[in-house]
Amino acid sequence: MEHALLTVNRLKTYFYTEDGVVPAVDDVSFAIKKGEVVAIVGESGSGKSVTSLSVMRLIENPGKIAGGEILFEGRNLVDISLKKMRELRGNQLAMIFQEPLTSLNPVFTIGNQLAESIRLHQKKNKKEAIKIGIEMLEKVGIARANQVYDQYPHALSGGMQQRVMIAMALSCNPKLLIADEPTTALDVTIQAQILRLMKDLIEEFGTSILLITHDLGVVAEMADQVIVMYGGQVVEQADVFTLFKEPKHPYTKGLIDSTPKIHEWKEELNSIPGTVPGPFEFPEGCKFADRCPFVMDKCKAESPPVIEIGKGHVVRCWLHGEKGLKLNESKSFT
Amino acid sequence: MSQNPLLEVRGLKKSFDVTKGFLKKEKHYLYAVNDVSFTLKKGEVLGIVGESGCGKSTLGNLIVHLHEPTAGEILFEGISLLDLPAEQLRRRRADIQIIFQDPFSSLNPRKRVFDIIAEPLRTHLALSKAELKQDVLHLMELVGLNRSYLYRYPHEFSGGQRQRVGIARAIALRPKLIICDEPVSALDVSIQSQILNLLKKLQKELQLTYLFIAHGLPAVKHVSDRIAVMYLGKIVELTTKEKLFMNPMHPYTEGLLSAIPIPDPTERKEQRKLLEGDIPDPVNPPAGCKFHPRCPYKTEICSRIEPEFTEKEVGHFVACHHPLGKENKE
Numbered sequence: 001m002e003h004a005l006l007t008v009n010r011l012k013t014y015f016y017t018e019d020g021v022v023p024a025v026d027d028v029s030f031a032i033k034k035g036e037v038v039a040i041v042g043e044s045g046s047g048k049s050v051t052s053l054s055v056m057r058l059i060e061n062p063g064k065i066a067g068g069e070i071l072f073e074g075r076n077l078v079d080i081s082l083k084k085m086r087e088l089r090g091n092q093l094a095m096i097f098q099e100p101l102t103s104l105n106p107v108f109t110i111g112n113q114l115a116e117s118i119r120l121h122q123k124k125n126k127k128e129a130i131k132i133g134i135e136m137l138e139k140v141g142i143a144r145a146n147q148v149y150d151q152y153p154h155a156l157s158g159g160m161q162q163r164v165m166i167a168m169a170l171s172c173n174p175k176l177l178i179a180d181e182p183t184t185a186l187d188v189t190i191q192a193q194i195l196r197l198m199k200d201l202i203e204e205f206g207t208s209i210l211l212i213t214h215d216l217g218v219v220a221e222m223a224d225q226v227i228v229m230y231g232g233q234v235v236e237q238a239d240v241f242t243l244f245k246e247p248k249h250p251y252t253k254g255l256i257d258s259t260p261k262i263h264e265w266k267e268e269l270n271s272i273p274g275t276v277p278g279p280f281e282f283p284e285g286c287k288f289a290d291r292c293p294f295v296m297d298k299c300k301a302e303s304p305p306v307i308e309i310g311k312g313h314v315v316r317c318w319l320h321g322e323k324g325l326k327l328n329e330s331k332s333f334t
Numbered sequence: 335m336s337q338n339p340l341l342e343v344r345g346l347k348k349s350f351d352v353t354k355g356f357l358k359k360e361k362h363y364l365y366a367v368n369d370v371s372f373t374l375k376k377g378e379v380l381g382i383v384g385e386s387g388c389g390k391s392t393l394g395n396l397i398v399h400l401h402e403p404t405a406g407e408i409l410f411e412g413i414s415l416l417d418l419p420a421e422q423l424r425r426r427r428a429d430i431q432i433i434f435q436d437p438f439s440s441l442n443p444r445k446r447v448f449d450i451i452a453e454p455l456r457t458h459l460a461l462s463k464a465e466l467k468q469d470v471l472h473l474m475e476l477v478g479l480n481r482s483y484l485y486r487y488p489h490e491f492s493g494g495q496r497q498r499v500g501i502a503r504a505i506a507l508r509p510k511l512i513i514c515d516e517p518v519s520a521l522d523v524s525i526q527s528q529i530l531n532l533l534k535k536l537q538k539e540l541q542l543t544y545l546f547i548a549h550g551l552p553a554v555k556h557v558s559d560r561i562a563v564m565y566l567g568k569i570v571e572l573t574t575k576e577k578l579f580m581n582p583m584h585p586y587t588e589g590l591l592s593a594i595p596i597p598d599p600t601e602r603k604e605q606r607k608l609l610e611g612d613i614p615d616p617v618n619p620p621a622g623c624k625f626h627p628r629c630p631y632k633t634e635i636c637s638r639i640e641p642e643f644t645e646k647e648v649g650h651f652v653a654c655h656h657p658l659g660k661e662n663k664e
């Protein structure tokens with residue numbers, strides 16, 4: 001079997017707040033191979049960002065990695081020194097966020113920040129760094145790269161800022177790029193451009209991507225593997241084709257059903273009943289029990305184990321416990 | 335059309351003075367809404383879509399009179415809202431309500447659900463205490479809020495529940511027209527469809543008329559009868575939702591449709607046509623057709639002459655020199 005670039009093993013990241021412990025990431029495992037796009041999808045508060053910040057070791061107080069391991073090329077990131085981690089960030093590991101402005105410094109020009117990053121990580125001299133910087137801007141599809149190089153971040157549109165962020169992240173030629181909702185703040189025509197850009201870059205550089213999104217359309221468009229999270233747990237994981245064709249977890253099925261389809265006309269849209277509970281409001285047993293149309297007594301009493309029901313297809317749900325009931329039979333969402 | 339429209343908007347314009355921030359002495363204006371006309375029948379839902387900054391909220395705010403128009407007319411039941419005396423205008427305002435995008439900031443955090451929903455009833459009707467409570471409870475039931483929430487505060491609710499509170503308040507006075515300004519875009523996917531279903535159900539049951547604003551076509555598709563697509567302050571296409579999805583005539587509409595990611599990996603369109611470029615600076619919009627810098631079908635005339643908004647087929651309005659027909663679509 002091909003060796004994974006990143007292996008996350010039973011990761012637990014908890015927040016120790018005044019109101020109690022929030023298990024934001026609770027026993028999460030997955031792997032990313034070279035050149036692969038792994039998407040994490042789930043609703044607000046499901047633990048997507050905390051998972052990615054854990055990989056970058058960017059969890060701040062009162063949060064803590066409380067268990068598990070994060071193996072990057074065989075090294076466990078959970079217990080290497082912060083100094084070593086800082087070296088990896090920006091070199092081997094890079095991250096882009098939903099709001100590009102939060103990570104660009106408003107008082108320096110684009111070029112300044114880009115060249116700085118290139119000099120730091122690629123040990124180039126000033127002149128070389130400028131040249132590479134402008135090339136990177138061209139690579140991410142910025143017209144008039146020469147001029148944009150000397151502009152300040154606020155003078156650019158959201159789409160251009162996100163392109164600059166991608167250029168910065170790629171300027172150090174990382175092996176893994178973590179993109180946390182990179183297109184959520186963008187308009188749909190600009191989103192389509194950025195997604196295409198990311199695809200082209202995967203082809204050109206062979207970068208692996210951990211893509212975080214709440215949009216199943218983006219997942220279907222981009223991902224090789226998909227991880228579905230709910231309440232800090234992985235509830236289902238499969239390759240993208242299997243996941244959309246044969247979702248096994250009621251939550252996955254509910255999410256797919258409630259995503260609007262452009263060529264579907266119906267009187268009533270599918271939805272999942274209820275709302276995502278607050279961090280201290282999840283039910284005992286299965287965390288999805290209070291919204292699940294298939295709920296059984298067992299679900300309310302006991303947390304379901306993770307089982308593998310097909311090659312690389314993993315689900316956390318009692319329906320697939322001993323009996324292995326089929327989801328498409330019997331009830332469905334309304 | 336025999337029936338008189340409930341709302342008619344004619345040549346509506348709103349410009350903002352944005353001279354600040356420019357060094358020159360000369361004035362700079364941003365035309366947020368630039369010559370918009372349409373009609374809305376009673377009981378109809380008109381969707382308004384377009385990307386960030388195209389003027390959707392400004393249009394909605396003009397109709398509820400949060401902005402003063404620069405030019406044009408707004409006729410409600412045939413009467414111009416702009417020259418009504420104050421008292422009549424106040425009564426008219428009860429007929430037009432608005433629901434905002436952000437359920438977190440649009441509700442007063444210091445008020446209980448009861449007071450939030452009761453506020454318009456108190457302002458406009460003289461009800462006894464018991465009647466008021468009964469009305470509020472009935473409204474809560476209509477929007478699917480548990481009556482045990484009556485004395486809770488907004489921060490105790492999820493986004494979807496807060497949006498239900500906002501909807502209950504908006505329908506309290508049985509308005510004739512509701513402007514829905516992106517009512518679901520701040521919500522989780524599984525909650526969006528709940529709220530869309532609720533809005534549609536209420537619209538049918540209470541025979542409401544909506545102007546339904548959204549960023550993207552998927553969100554307006556379900557509730558709308560007709561859809562208007564806006565770009566840089568103008569409506570570029572307006573027709574029934576079926577025609578818009580099956581037979582878009584404006585190149586921008588076609589671009590919007592093809593940019594929507596399809597939630598099915600077997601339908602990945604590796605080679606799909608994407609719109610190039612960015613939305614231009616609204617203070618210095620391009621000459622001619624405002625879409626021409628991004629348009630794959632533009633010709634020489636497009637950069638010189640602004641296309642008129644005309645009825646190209648029955649009930650299908652387009653502003654384009656080269657509207658897409660069956661022949662020139664790929």
Ligand SMILES: Nc1ncnc2c1ncn2[C@@H]1O[C@H](COP(=O)(O)OP(=O)(O)OP(=O)(O)O)[C@@H](O)[C@H]1O
Nearest residue numbers: 015017022024043044045046047048049050051279
């Ligand atoms: N600094 C913090 N202190 C306490 N709890 C936190 C903190 N940061 C995150 N959490 C909790 O961790 C959980 C997961 O949050 P996370 O940001 O990972 O969600 P997400 O899936 O990225 O959601 P979104 O789609 O809204 O970005 C939430 O319940 C959140 O309240």
Ligand SMILES: Nc1ncnc2c1ncn2[C@@H]1O[C@H](COP(=O)(O)OP(=O)(O)OP(=O)(O)O)[C@@H](O)[C@H]1O
Nearest residue numbers: 350352364366385386387388389390391392393616
């Ligand atoms: N008070 C104001 N002063 C100056 N410019 C304004 C003002 N209000 C809106 N604008 C500008 O008018 C244009 C239209 O804004 P509007 O809020 O109507 O867009 P929108 O279509 O609702 O966008 P969004 O999808 O982001 O909500 C934008 O360019 C905006 O910057």
Ligand code: SF4
Nearest residue numbers: 623626629636654655
């Ligand atoms: S008028 Fe010309 S530029 Fe404008 S949309 Fe039509 S073809 Fe494109």
Ligand SMILES: [Mg+2]
Nearest residue numbers: 048049050180
């Ligand atoms: Mg997040």
Ligand SMILES: [Mg+2]
Nearest residue numbers: 390391392515
């Ligand atoms: Mg708006």
